Amino acid sequence: PRISSDQPQELRVLMQVMPQPGPPQPPSMGTMPGPDEMRGVVEVQEPNDRAYFRARLLDIDSSGKKCQVRYLGEDECVWVALSRLRPLPPPMTPIEMERYVPREGEMVEVSFCEEGQDFAESWWEGTIQKEKGGFFFVQFPDQGETGQTQEVVEKDRLRPAYGQHPILFDKRNFPIPPPLAADLKATESSLPKVAKLANLIALNISTDGRNLVAIGASQALEMAGALVDMHFHKVPHLAKIAKQAQALQGKMHGVQQTLSSGVVEQFRVDHTQIGIMVGAKGSNIKKVQAMAGVSRVDVRQDGMVNVYADTRESAVAAREKLEVVQDRIPVEANEIGLIIGKQGQQIRELEQISNCRINVDNAHKEIVVMGLRSSVEKARALLTYTIETYKEQRDQEQQIHSLSQELFQLGVPLGAQPYEQSYGYAPMGFQGNVNRGRRGGAAGAGGVRGGGVVGRGGGGILAGP
Incomplete structure (x- = not known):
């Protein structure tokens, strides 16, 4: 039953409750969004035509005489007179649709949609002139955009004329906490579910983004308050999930595009x-x-x-x-300590420079390098340079030591003290220097053979070039 606006406010009806008296209505043409997505969708009559276009109800002005809507398929929001709005006609069951046969002289509405759309964007009133072979000749009261007053249409594009039904409701603004504004916008698709649970006609974010606009009967608006508060509490978590899903969808889209066009x-x-x-x-x-x-x-x-x-x-x-590859580089036993360095400093530097993992295989006297192919090649070059430089320095130091010995024996002054080799050599008579080279070493590992055990600390080879 219709309830006029002069009756108590709490008795005002929701837009989508109670089918109006009249013949059963056929379902809308094409594939429409689900019930939740259609919540808040109305039909707006064109001012000069008997045509109704579907739009989403967004807001009501303070006078209660104008509504803000956004037509389906469009981005722009417009204000229209409330008197031009009507609720969506209730659909009929498949059996009722099968039994529905328009008769001559009957007023009907014909669905139209833009190219590429799979649902009816608008419905135009007309009168059945005749039926032939399952097709219906419909006479329109004006020419419309086609320039014709008559068209031949299929039955599934027809429904009985629904007429104009008044819509009466109230609205309430719920201020959006500023920290939640972005998350609420990201989860806007969940608002129809909240509207459904509160039995609201519509629940939308205002155009300025400051309020959540609820439209419905006063009783529904009271219930909506608790649901909106709970939704505000859940929004950050919902936004996080939505962002994750969006990222995965974007990744899947990119992969699908690549798979379709590449290898x-x-x-x-x-x-x-x-x-x-x-x-x-x-x-x-x-x-x-x-x-x-x-x-x-x-x-x-x-x-x-x-x-x-x-x-x-x-x-x-x-x-x-x-691809990660592995390379094994043979080394001399007395070169291992040089590569490791004091407290492992040398090998860590080599790893950092080459971006490889470098390990010592003492059993096989090998340096094991693991990394990208180009990085392994760099590591091999660095290791080779380190070893060869050490060998050159060792040869030069041995030569200097030999010359120093000869000059010393000939009585040639060499300054405060003769040259001392970094790997443990020292001229005869300078035992203190030899002892420094042997610190921490094992028996037989010092003297002219290079000082302490390689890699165990102290002087000798471990000092590095």
Whole structure:
């Protein structure tokens, strides 16, 4: 039953309650959004036509005579007279639709939609002139945009004329806490569910973003207060989930685009090597993604790597840049301590410069280098340089020592004290220097053989070049 505006406010009806008397109504044409998404959707009559366009109800002005709406498929919000609004006609069941047969002279409404849309955007009133072969000839009261007053349409585009039904309601503004404004906007799609639970006609964010506008009967508005407060409490968590879902959807979209137009190179690395491959702050991945023809690189926690590229050659080249390899470099026993350095400082510096993991295999007298192919090559060059430089220095120091000995024996003054080798050599008669070279060493490891045991601290070779 219709309830006029002069009756008590609490008796005003919701826009979407109680079907009005009249013949059963057919469902809307095409695939429409679900019930929650359609909450707050109304039909707005054009001022000069018997045509109704669907729009979402957003707000009501202070006079209660104008409403702000946004037509479906459009972005602009407009104010229209409240008298031009009507609720959506209630749909009929499939059985009722099958039994519905418009007769000659009957007033109907015909659905129209823009190209590419799958739901009725507008409904136009007309009169059935005749039916032939399942098609209906409809006479319109004006020419409309087509310039014709008559059209032939299929039955599924027809529904009985619904007429004009008044909409009566109130509204209430719920101020949005400023810290929640962004999260509430990000989760705006959840508002229809809140509106449904509160039995509201509509629940929207105001155009200035400061209020949550609730539209409905006064009783529903009272209930909405508690639900809105609870929703405000849940919004930060909902926004976090929404952002995660959006990020995954964007990632999936990018992968699907790449898969449809390129190639994928897949390989696996040991989970212990993921850090080496990725690099500090993802530096290695960023470099590869910047390569020509490479779209993206995805690395899973289990070590599976997917390289997306335009061509097979680009994908393979990217893989070669990311594959972790191992190299074993043979060294002399007395070179191991040099590479390790005092308290491991030398080997840590080599790791930092080369971006590789470097370990010593004492049993096989090898240096084991693990990293990206290019990084391993750099590490090998650094290790080779370190060892060869040490050998050159050792030869020079031995030569200096020999010359110093000869000059000393010939009585040639050499200054305050003769030259002392960094690896433990010292001229005869300068036992204190030899002892420094032997500190921490084992028996037989000092003297002219280079000082203490390599890599265990003290002087000798461990001092480095």
